[in-house]
Amino acid sequence: MxxxxxxxxxxxxxxxNERFFKLTEERFTELLVDFAEPEHLHERLLAAERRNLKIYGFGIKGFTLSMVETAIEVTEERVPAHVIEQILSAGREMHAHPxxxxxxxxxxxxxxxxxxxxxxxxxxxxxxxxxxxxxxxxxxxxxxxxxxxxxxxxxxxxxxxxxxxxxxxxxxxxxxxxxxxxxxxxxxxxxxxxxxxxxxxxxxxxxxxxxxxxxxxxxxxxxxxxxxxxxxxx
The missing domain is CATH 3.40.50.1000 (HAD superfamily/HAD-like)
Structure with missing residues (x-):
C-alpha cells in the first residue's frame, strides 16, 4: 500500500539527546570517584534506571532521580549533601540545554x-x-x-x-x-x-x-x- x-x-x-545524558553521567562519575569505580557505578545507575522506568518514565527527571538513588546506594547513605546538590544541578542544566x-x-x-x-x-x-x-x-x-x-x-x-x-x-x-x-x-x-x-x-x-x-x-x-x-x- x-x-x-x-x-x-x-x-x-x-x-x-543521548550525548547530553552521557556527558552528565561522566560528571556524575567524577562526583562519586571516591566511592565507586566508573564501570560499577554505570551498572548500578543502569539498574536504577531500569527499576524506575515504570515509576518515573523516560526522560531527564527519571534519570536525575536515578542518579540520586544510586549515589545514596553506593555510598551506603553517606553521600555528602553538596554532591546531591550538584546532581540536581546537572539535571536542571540538561533541561536548559539548547x-x-x-x-x-x-x-x-x-x-x-x-x-x-x-x-x-x-x-x-x-x-x-x-x-x-x-x-x-x-x-x-x-x-x-x-x-x-x-x-x-x-x-x-x-x-x-x-x-x-x-x-x-x-x-x-x-x-x-x-x-x-x-x-x-x-x-x-x-x-x-x-x-x-x-x-x-x-x-x-x-x-x-x-x-x-x-x-x-x-x-x-x-x-x-x-x-x-x-x-x-x-
Missing part, C-alpha cells in the same frame, strides 16, 4: 511535509519534549504531535489509525530499534532505522533484518529517496 503518513521519532533522530538538530533534518522535513501526513511520535516527559520541540523550530512541519509514555505495537496502531489512513500506509523513522522500529513493523508499518552513534543500553534490540518492511539508512536525508524507491511499481 502507498505510504501516506510519516512518523518521526524526536530524540537522536531529529535532534541530539536543542541541536541533526544534519539534513530541517531540509528533509520541509521537502516531505507537502506530500505526506507528518506525525512526531516521541516518548518521555511531556514538559521537556514540548520544550525541545518548540526550541527546535520544527513544530510547524508536523500535522500531529504524540508524546507517549512508551512505544509499543499498540501505540503505533492507534496513532497511525487516528492520524493517518492505516498503519499499513505509514512509515516510522527513528534511531531506536526497540522503540521505533520493531513495534512499528509489528503494527504493520514500515520501520526505517537511522542509527545514532550513541545508544542507551536499555534501548537495545536485535535488528529485524528479515522483515519485509524494514530498512536501514545512514541519515534522515536519505528518506525521500527511499520513499521514491518503494513507490515504484514492482
Amino acid at each position: 502507498k505510504v501516506t503518513t510519516l512518523g518521526f521519532d524526536a530524540d537522536d533522530t531529529l535532534w541530539e 536543542v541541536e538538530t541533526l544534519p539534513y533534518v530541517r531540509e528533509t522535513l520541509e521537502q516531505l511535509a507537502p506530500d505526506y501526513r507528518m506525525v512526531l511520535i516521541t516518548k518521555g516527559d511531556l514538559f521537556d519534549q514540548e520544550r525541545k520541540l518548540a526550541a527546535s523550530g520544527l513544530g510547524e512541519l508536523f500535522d500531529a504531535v504524540e508524546i507517549v509514555s512508551d512505544k509499543m505495537a499498540a501505540t503505533y496502531t492507534r496513532i497511525f489509525s487516528e492520524t493517518g489512513d492505516d498503519p499499513a500506509c505509514a512509515m516510522m523513522i527513528g534511531n531506536s530499534l526497540k522503540s521505533d522500529i520493531v513495534p512499528a513493523i509489528e503494527a504493520g508499518s514500515w520501520g526505517v532505522h537511522i542509527p545514532h552513534e550513541l545508544a542507551w543500553d536499555l534501548e537495545h534490540a536485535d535488528e529485524p533484518a528479515e522483515a519485509e518492511y524494514f530498512r536501514k539508512l545512514k541519515n534522515v536525508g536519505e528518506v525521500p529517496a527511499l520513499l521514491r524507491e518503494i513507490s515504484q511499481p514492482a
Whole structure:
C-alpha cells in the first residue's frame, strides 16, 4: 500500500539527546570517584534506571532521580549533601540545554511535509519534549504531535489509525530499534532505522533484518529517496 503518513521519532533522530545524558553521567562519575569505580557505578545507575522506568518514565527527571538513588546506594547513605546538590544541578542544566538538530533534518522535513501526513511520535516527559520541540523550530512541519509514555505495537496502531489512513500506509523513522522500529513493523508499518552513534543500553534490540518492511539508512536525508524507491511499481 502507498505510504501516506510519516512518523518521526524526536530524540537522536531529529535532534541530539543521548550525548547530553552521557556527558552528565561522566560528571556524575567524577562526583562519586571516591566511592565507586566508573564501570560499577554505570551498572548500578543502569539498574536504577531500569527499576524506575515504570515509576518515573523516560526522560531527564527519571534519570536525575536515578542518579540520586544510586549515589545514596553506593555510598551506603553517606553521600555528602553538596554532591546531591550538584546532581540536581546537572539535571536542571540538561533541561536548559539548547536543542541541536541533526544534519539534513530541517531540509528533509520541509521537502516531505507537502506530500505526506507528518506525525512526531516521541516518548518521555511531556514538559521537556514540548520544550525541545518548540526550541527546535520544527513544530510547524508536523500535522500531529504524540508524546507517549512508551512505544509499543499498540501505540503505533492507534496513532497511525487516528492520524493517518492505516498503519499499513505509514512509515516510522527513528534511531531506536526497540522503540521505533520493531513495534512499528509489528503494527504493520514500515520501520526505517537511522542509527545514532550513541545508544542507551536499555534501548537495545536485535535488528529485524528479515522483515519485509524494514530498512536501514545512514541519515534522515536519505528518506525521500527511499520513499521514491518503494513507490515504484514492482
